[in-house]
Amino acid sequence: MKKNTAIVNAGRQKKWTQGVINPPVFRASTIVFDSVLDMKKATAKRGEQAMFYGRRGTPTTFAFADAMTELEGGAGCYVYPCGTAAITSAILAFVKTGDHLLMVDTAYEPTRDFCEKTLANLGVEVTFYDPMVGRNIEQLIKPNTSVIFLESPGSLTMEVQDVPGICDVAHSQQQDITVILDNTWASPVLFQPFDHGVDVSVQAATKYIVGHSDAMLGTATANEKCWPTLRENSYLLGQCASPDDIYLAMRGIRTLGVRLKQHQANALQIAEWLAKRDEVECVLHPAFENHPGHEYFKRDFLGSNGLFSFILKDSNSQALNAMLDGMEHFKMGFSWGGYESLILANSNVAKLRSATPWPFDKPLVRLHIGLEDVEDLIVDLEKGFVRLNECLK
Ligand SMILES: Cc1ncc(COP(=O)(O)O)c(C=O)c1O
Structure with a gap:
C-alpha cells in the first residue's frame, strides 16, 4: 500500500469504528462486565487492547495506536498526553540508576532539562554529544550506556543525524543499548524509523499529526524487542491520553x-x-x-x-x-x-x-x-x- 492510501486507511478496523468512517470517541473510566468470567478474561488481556479500564484505553485509543503503528512501523504504540510525556516515559522505561545515557546536543530544550534535572536526581549519568558525531558515537559509549537518544533534525538548528550509522554502532555493542529517536519533525511520513534501526520512535503528535494547534498529544512506537517494556513502564507511570484529543489526532492524520x-x-x-x-x-x-x-x-x-x-x-x-x-x-x-x-x-x-x-x-x-x-x-x-x-x- 502506498503512503497516502495507508494514511487514509490506518487504524480504521471495523472492530474500532463499528462501520462509521472516523473511529468515534469512547470516553471511559469504568468498563462493566457481565460475569466474573468475563472480568477475568479481560484482566488476562488487559495489556492487549482489551476493554478493561479507561486508563488502559478505549477503542478510540486503540484505533489511533494501530494507525501510528501502521504508519510509523514497529510492534506497538503507546499514547501519552503530550510529546514531552512520551519522551520522558520512553527514556524512563530503558534507564535505571547507575546507567549512562547519550543525549544529542540539539535536543528539544525540555528533553535536555529532563536529563539535567530528573535523570541527574535519579543517578543516571548523561553525556551530550555532537549531532554530527555519526559512527564516532562508539568512542562515547561506556560499559553502562543503556540509551542513545537522537532528535533529527535537531531543534531550532536542524542538523540531520546519521541515524542508521548510530543505530548500527549501538546494536553491535556487547551490552543492550536502546536507541530512541524524537521523530517529530518528520512525522510518520517523512522518515521511517524502524527501517533505519531505531528501537523506539517518539512523536509530539501535538505538531503535524493533530495538525490544527488545538490539542496536545504524544506517542511512542517501539519494535518487537522494546514494546513490552515500553508499554508496561508507561502504564506504571499512569500515562494515558484523553479520547477527545485522540479523536482530533485521528482526524488530523487523514490529511x-x-x-x-x-x-x-x-x-x-x-x-x-x-x-x-x-x-x-x-x-x-x-x-x-x-x-x-x-x-x-x-x-x-x-x-x-x-x-x-x-x-x-x-x-x-x-x-x-x-x-x-x-x-x-x-x-x-x-x-x-x-x-x-x-x-x-x-x-x-x-x-x-x-x-x-x-x-x-x-x-x-x-x-x-x-x-x-x-x-x-x-x-x-x-x-x-x-x-x-x-x-x-
Ligand atoms: C521536536 C519536539 N519534540 C517534542 C516536543 C514536545 O511536544 P509537546 O509540546 O506535545 O510536549 C516538541 C514541542 O515543541 C518538539 O518541537
Missing part, C-alpha cells in the same frame, strides 16, 4: 500527506527567497546542500516540512522586536505543525548546547510556514526586514 506536501513547497519557496536576502546570514534547512547532515537528509528522508530557521546578519534587541512585533500573518507562539505560520526568535542558542560550539552571535529566527499563500507570507517578511533595517540605521 497529513497533503498538508505536508504543501508545507514543504511553501517553506522551500520562502527559504530560497530568504537565502538571497541581505539581512540573512544563512538559512538552516535540511534540504539545503550546505546544511549539516544534508547527505543523510537526501539518503534517508522522503521530503521536508514547514519548519526551518535562519540567522540574521545584523540585529539588536530593539530591531528584532520591531521586526517581530509588526507581523501580520506570522504569529508569535510556541509549538508548530498547525496550518498557520509562526515566528520565533532565539538569541541564546549557545546556551542550549554544551558539546558543540555555536558559531553565530546574531539571533536565530525559526519559522513554521503554514498553508497561507506564499506571496502574502513573503510580503509580511519583507515588511519585517524594512522595520529591522530602519532600527539598525
Whole structure:
C-alpha cells in the first residue's frame, strides 16, 4: 500500500469504528462486565487492547495506536498526553540508576532539562554529544550506556543525524543499548524509523499529526524487542491520553500527506527567497546542500516540512522586536505543525548546547510556514526586514 492510501486507511478496523468512517470517541473510566468470567478474561488481556479500564484505553485509543503503528512501523504504540510525556516515559522505561545515557546536543530544550534535572536526581549519568558525531558515537559509549537518544533534525538548528550509522554502532555493542529517536519533525511520513534501526520512535503528535494547534498529544512506537517494556513502564507511570484529543489526532492524520506536501513547497519557496536576502546570514534547512547532515537528509528522508530557521546578519534587541512585533500573518507562539505560520526568535542558542560550539552571535529566527499563500507570507517578511533595517540605521 502506498503512503497516502495507508494514511487514509490506518487504524480504521471495523472492530474500532463499528462501520462509521472516523473511529468515534469512547470516553471511559469504568468498563462493566457481565460475569466474573468475563472480568477475568479481560484482566488476562488487559495489556492487549482489551476493554478493561479507561486508563488502559478505549477503542478510540486503540484505533489511533494501530494507525501510528501502521504508519510509523514497529510492534506497538503507546499514547501519552503530550510529546514531552512520551519522551520522558520512553527514556524512563530503558534507564535505571547507575546507567549512562547519550543525549544529542540539539535536543528539544525540555528533553535536555529532563536529563539535567530528573535523570541527574535519579543517578543516571548523561553525556551530550555532537549531532554530527555519526559512527564516532562508539568512542562515547561506556560499559553502562543503556540509551542513545537522537532528535533529527535537531531543534531550532536542524542538523540531520546519521541515524542508521548510530543505530548500527549501538546494536553491535556487547551490552543492550536502546536507541530512541524524537521523530517529530518528520512525522510518520517523512522518515521511517524502524527501517533505519531505531528501537523506539517518539512523536509530539501535538505538531503535524493533530495538525490544527488545538490539542496536545504524544506517542511512542517501539519494535518487537522494546514494546513490552515500553508499554508496561508507561502504564506504571499512569500515562494515558484523553479520547477527545485522540479523536482530533485521528482526524488530523487523514490529511497529513497533503498538508505536508504543501508545507514543504511553501517553506522551500520562502527559504530560497530568504537565502538571497541581505539581512540573512544563512538559512538552516535540511534540504539545503550546505546544511549539516544534508547527505543523510537526501539518503534517508522522503521530503521536508514547514519548519526551518535562519540567522540574521545584523540585529539588536530593539530591531528584532520591531521586526517581530509588526507581523501580520506570522504569529508569535510556541509549538508548530498547525496550518498557520509562526515566528520565533532565539538569541541564546549557545546556551542550549554544551558539546558543540555555536558559531553565530546574531539571533536565530525559526519559522513554521503554514498553508497561507506564499506571496502574502513573503510580503509580511519583507515588511519585517524594512522595520529591522530602519532600527539598525
Ligand atoms: C521536536 C519536539 N519534540 C517534542 C516536543 C514536545 O511536544 P509537546 O509540546 O506535545 O510536549 C516538541 C514541542 O515543541 C518538539 O518541537
